[in-house]
Amino acid sequence: MSDDQSPEPQIFETLQPADLASRVADQVLRAIGDGRLRPGEKVADARLARELGTSRAPVREGLRLLESQGLIVSHPRRGFFVHAYDADELKEVYDLRECLELHAAEAAVARMTKADCARLEAQVQKLYDLADEGQTQEQVVQDFAFHRMLCELGGNSRILRLFDQIAAELRAGIALVGQLYDDPEEIARSHDPLIKALRARDPARLRAELHEHLQDAQIHVVQLFRTGAFDLTNLDKLSDDQRNRLLR
Amino acid sequence: MSDDQSPEPQIFETLQPADLASRVADQVLRAIGDGRLRPGEKVADARLARELGTSRAPVREGLRLLESQGLIVSHPRRGFFVHAYDADELKEVYDLRECLELHAAEAAVARMTKADCARLEAQVQKLYDLADEGQTQEQVVQDFAFHRMLCELGGNSRILRLFDQIAAELRAGIALVGQLYDDPEEIARSHDPLIKALRARDPARLRAELHEHLQDAQIHVVQLFRTGAFDLTNLDKLSDDQRNRLLR
DNA sequence: TTTGCGTCGATTGTCGACAGTTGAATTAAA
DNA sequence: TTTAATTCAACTGTCGACAATCGACGCAAA
Structure with missing residues (x-):
């Protein structure tokens, strides 16, 4: 049992193999934050995918990430929207x-x-x-x-x-x-x-x-x-x- | 302007056009809740899709929904896991x-x-x-x-x-x-x-x-x-x- | 026995495709 | 002019496919 020695000091940061989904979420977050996407505005995954140069799958996953945070709302068969407060x-x-x-x-x-x-x-x-x-x-x-x-x-x-x-x-x-x-x-x-x-x-x-x-x-x-x-x-x-x- | 009359009483509940993603999230949530999925356990989207009889896309979207709630953790290129606390x-x-x-x-x-x-x-x-x-x-x-x-x-x-x-x-x-x-x-x-x-x-x-x-x-x-x-x-x-x- | 190196099946991230809907524009009817 | 059908392009939800990657296994070298 020699494995709980000193917790060897980290030399390199673990580099982030960011997947597209979280990068998409990031982009959308930023766009909402600086007003490029306004509350209530529709976020069409197809369109977003086109703009970002990816397929729709990672875009949709990214939007789902934001959905349970309350920033994005999805109405089934109608699409994703930036959540608008009352x-x-x-x-x-x-x-x-x-x-x-x-x-x-x-x-x-x-x-x-x-x-x-x-x-x-x-x-x-x-x-x-x-x-x-x-x-x-x-x-x-x-x-x-x-x-x-x-x-x-x-x-x-x-x-x-x-x-x-x-x-x-x-x-x-x-x-x-x-x-x-x-x-x-x-x-x-x-x-x-x-x-x-x-x-x-x-x-x-x-x-x-x-x-x-x-x-x-x-x-x-x-x-x-x-x-x-x-x-x-x-x-x-x-x-x-x-x-x-x-x-x- | 006769449209802000009494807020007409709702007779029928708006029925939920649940998309697969949220239903998947539901299932996984339940599985975690009652111990069928244990903390730290891997949740392979392919396998889950097979069991649920769907394709992988909605499964992955559902898992993303849980991810930003902290219940599921994803390690890129390694998959999804039930979050395990220390x-x-x-x-x-x-x-x-x-x-x-x-x-x-x-x-x-x-x-x-x-x-x-x-x-x-x-x-x-x-x-x-x-x-x-x-x-x-x-x-x-x-x-x-x-x-x-x-x-x-x-x-x-x-x-x-x-x-x-x-x-x-x-x-x-x-x-x-x-x-x-x-x-x-x-x-x-x-x-x-x-x-x-x-x-x-x-x-x-x-x-x-x-x-x-x-x-x-x-x-x-x-x-x-x-x-x-x-x-x-x-x-x-x-x-x-x-x-x-x-x-x- | 340990350490390092291919091999190989399984899984992941991403993509393009397709059918079914939606909402807006358009046309026809009242 | 208003209301109701019709049309149509765009979009959504889902699927199956493919290359890249992972990690377990076995084998050889130390």
Whole structure:
């Protein structure tokens, strides 16, 4: 029994023999994330296969991967579609996100090192800098990154994965309206109470502050959504060429 | 604009034009749930297709559906496998479950009606009855059902769906060792504090009690797992009747 | 006995094909 | 002008096929 020796250090990373299916999923994810594919839009596997230069089988498998994540919906005999939220659903997703993030953050307080805390502070500083520079689009990205760090420090990889999934879903809508936030500096500032609670290593306080922080975001976004900024489902309100770009 | 009248009552359920892929996913899910497919076991799509009498395409699509839920793992060029937990991962899943359930339960306290509360109490009574009758297997099922009711009353369908997914994952291991619990009545009894907190409609108290309740379960299960009761990959180590009870 | 190298059957990833549907355009009827 | 049939191209779900790959086996060399 000489096989539980030292866990020999890895020299090379295991290289990823990525199959087409997951690469397709990746592409579609990206397309949804940056708005090339809009909520509710049809994703014809045949067409996608043509564009990607593959056969339909791996495309369909890739879409199935996204389907059980909720990003893609399939109506049998009708095809695949980018999932389109209504306001209630959006609220549920935000609620879920909050649930996960509060839990992770609480754990993070207990686990993080001084260095971790400093990284979080630096990230918030970045939000201020981007606000100064007027880079609102990038600020949204870095805002997400801050919250992702929190989840990561929580130490539950499963929760982190879910957060990433949700982030991808929300990005589909949010990134598009990055410029709709009126006051980027206010965004940055709203992270200060979180930092304070983190510094104090006070889980209950962090929980409370984060709850408020996320609640604000949810209300803001859901409200925007309700005003129709997001509502891509009733296309009649759009101009013709807008509609045409949306549907195929 | 006469089209937002009363939301005409549905008479027939929309019948499901189930495609093969999702039916395959269903079958595999069930097979994992009741132990016909064991953690770590290979799921060859060709073989599965042969058994189900279909071609490989829908089988592979179905497996992809389960893959992003974490139930199935695919190693490119090597095939699909039923995901096998190690103890750490199991702990993460339990942690996630707790996170979701605490959140849902808190919301449930605020939303539930008297009747809902009564249903929950009845469900716990069922646990007592099953303990008396020695129906430990069924007790595990009804135990899950109780916790699912909580999640359902929370009102977030997204969270409920996640709970169901996790339940399916855990059932793969847990249901099998139902009879390994030493004291079924103790199981039933452990739900009493929850009922009390629910009756009192005290979210904080419910949260605390539920936390403890789930923590106990987690510790119990993870411990069992560590002793090897779950490690179905090396069944050889178990006695014959243990094995038989496990694999039905 | 261990280590390394072909061989070979089984399995995987991907492809192209085909029948059955769908939804949009088109035509005919009211 | 509205409503109902008809037509048709495009797409979907599923299938069988094929080359590439894997891993188990056996055999030879150390």
